[in-house]
Amino acid sequence: MTLKTILLGACSALALAGLFSTAASAETLTIATVNNGDMVRMQGLTSEFTKANPDIQINWVTLEENVLRERVTTDIATKGGQYDILTIGNYEVPIWAKQGWLLELNKLGDKYDTNDILPAIKGGLTVNGKLYAAPFYGESAMIMYRKDLFEKAGLKMPENPTWEFIGDAARKITDRKGDVNGICLRGKAGWGENMAFITALTNSFGGRWFDEKWNPQFDQPEWKAALQFYVDLMKDAGPAGASSNGFNENLTLFQQGKCGMWMDATVAASFVSNPKDSKVADKVGYALFPVKGEMKNHGNWLWSWNLAVPNSSKKADSAQKFISWATSKEYTQLVASKEGWANVPPGTRTSLYNNEDYKKAAAFAVPTLAAMNAADITKPTVKPVPYTGGQFVAIPEFQAIGTNVGQLFSAVVAGQSTVADALAQAQTATAREMKRAGYPK
Amino acid sequence: MATQNTKTLARLMMAPSVLLLLVWMIVPLAMTLWFSFQNYNLLDPSNVSFTGLFNYQFFYTDPAFFQSIWNTLVIVVGVLLITVIGGIAIALLLDQPIFGQGIVRILVISPFFVMPPVAALIWKNMIMHPGYGVLADINKFFGLQPVDWFARYPLFSIVIIVAWQWLPFATLILLTALQSLDGEQKEAAEMDGANFLSRFIYLVLPHLARAITVVILIQTIFLLGVYAEILVTTNGGPGYASTNLAFLIYRTALLGYDVGGASAGGIIAVVLANIVAFFLMRAVGKNLDR
């Protein structure tokens, strides 16, 4: 009892002391970031930056993607001013820039070669000719497949595969007894999870989210064909529990050798080909995201994680200095020298793909570049649309709509709803939200 | 002895907490009420305007609305059933003389100390995961197909997780009440030859009535607001199968950033919670009076 009393006393003294102490320091940048491998690596290298800039200190706020997005959005929209640098996607950048929430990045320094940034990526971060965010890494989507399983089944991946071929191949490879699934695809509900894939798939099927007058298109045949194809494929050749599999779950499955094919973000390539984590590292082949029949649309998946400065930051100059460092060619060199070329953040700079060392170390470099060049987020669909964005629709309402629709589609994969019902519900729900938001604008 | 003086003193002593809670209740409530009449989307702050009751109508006509109310009730009732029945059973068991009572009690109350998101993460990844969870391993051991809990039985899975967190609380309160039961009474009943069942129904259960009321009351307040477990595990799906009212508001507020709609949802939730509380008090509240 006495020990406890002392302990409690000590704790409360500590608590009170802590309550009234405030940390004061000259120039501390607070950076909000997502807990992806590349970002965590950047945190590990922070000291290299602070060594060169002793007057700047860095405070990291690392959060899981959804929590990060929710925290950062609340803060920037209410002008809370908690962060000096934000990690945001190319979905947010144009929307926020139009609201005037982001500072133009114009002090990145002379050595920072903005023309070196991949045009597709840069286009998504530029509003009215001004750059509002610097890409840290970028990705498109492609097919990752098991060369050994294809060989065993007597199949050969064509240069430009079609969905018809993928469907047949997936069913042929599937070996339920051997715990090999022909194909692994995202099924977990979320606008950045299953809807990213399904939207890209539908793009390649010739479908679109909205027509020119912002009417939802779920009642159109392209959506029905795409969703039916996806659901049937998952049933015949997908893994158990597919409706809760997101990027990370599928990555684990593929690394464990349980998927014949996987269509997902190109960044996955460096994980599945890393022998430390992947049992199939030496057996992975890559191909372009498939097309439907004679159509030429490869889905137009394009994503980048970018660093941006909110206009509420009072330390904009230091913030730009950090961004310039973290997204520079020199940073790439730094990572390469410390962790090897295969681990540098991909998908942002042309110079990286001209680097022979990188091409040698990363077998996925060329297919990744091909995938990124095949993506065009300004013309994502076969038919004309009033929006931009490949695997998403770049309007503020999309997060809510996409997640809602994602839930409905995920229920079909879980076997609790039908394609027709889900599409009808998606149509109603989307029309409702769009009407509320005041479209057509 | 209760003079005017002591009464005044008593009021003075109560004042700080009552005033604080009054402010704490009224200020957010007033602000929420205010926002619930505004067309206010966080992502479009330049476009704020008065919309009257539109937010309420919009929230009420959400395709998930009625299902979310039903799911809320299922979660509350389901968890209460499991924790009260399970709690009584475990309390009866722990009331027996057993070896290692202290350790057993520690093990049983441990889930209460786990923060909700961690509890949900543990259950999702370690226990119920269809590929790597322990339950899947058990199924595989018996040659059965692993169950994809969150896709097949989403609401049931969430009830299980939440019940796991609250079982210790119920057990502890019921156990304390059980231990206060007069030993002589028990022995007398045993002497009379009453078997276990009749002893339980006529002696133990009436004695526990008050404790059960407390468990129901406190848990209901917390259970109406369950959302973290849903967010971590099913995200309200598949479809709307595991969306409860608190999660629907969460979705409106932090995915749609629709402050007006979420505020309207909050007001609706408060009204519904008070209706539930009213019936609850009518049904079990008299047990609280001595």
Place this chain on the structure above:
Amino acid sequence: MARSVTTRHKVTATAAAWVVALIIFFPILYTLITSIKTEPEAIAGFSLWPSGTFENYITVQTQRDYFKPFMNSVILSVGSTILALIIAIPSAWAMAFSPTKRTKDILMWMLSTKMMPAVAVLVPIYLMFRDFGLLDSRIGLTVMLTLINLPIVVWMLYTYFREIPGEILEASRMDGAGLWQEIVYVLTPMAVPGIASTLLLNIILAWNESFWTIRLSTTNAAPLTAFIASFSSPQGLFWAKLSAASTMAIAPILILGWFSQKQLVRGLTFGAVK
């Protein structure tokens, strides 16, 4: 004869109790075990025999400093509990010793303030915190946690104080004790166990509060709930690392709970006894 029956009874009861206890404790136990497995081991199927590596803890610690959020958790939970006790003790005292017709209604009303869904008031509260400069401050979060738990604190204390027999007060007054002496020498010793268990329960509740502590903090005030939010689903294998991070987040409060369970149990009745 009678003795053997009781022994057998005891053995049966023991076996049943242990089985139940282990099932309830299993998810936590398995997390502890998984935290000292390697990542491939963690997903390789059921096993209670880890290879015993501490690599995950080291990885977690290098990715995200543990000490600061831990200190914040301690400061916030202890600070808010003490603040709540200071406000609640007089109130509960008055309710218990000078009850009126409305005492019960006031208690019920206090509890009902907890029914507002937190997320519905996030934006109003965030705006208020911004205007008062309380975002990411320990003081702001302490006040927040105090308000959230105050109703429970008042109720627990009230039910505990009510059990103190009034006759003792009267007796001491007969002896000519003043109010101050009454409080210090008669009531405080009787009230300490109740206050102690209230304190413990509320430290636990405050420690585990995970909505406001994540939304209103950034770095300076971020407690362990925010710490765990950065480990939930990164890329690649994460089962073992997640287990390690989870263990680090719950271990302190679990240990506190274990050591103080007798205290906690005594007061965790909410007036349910009698």
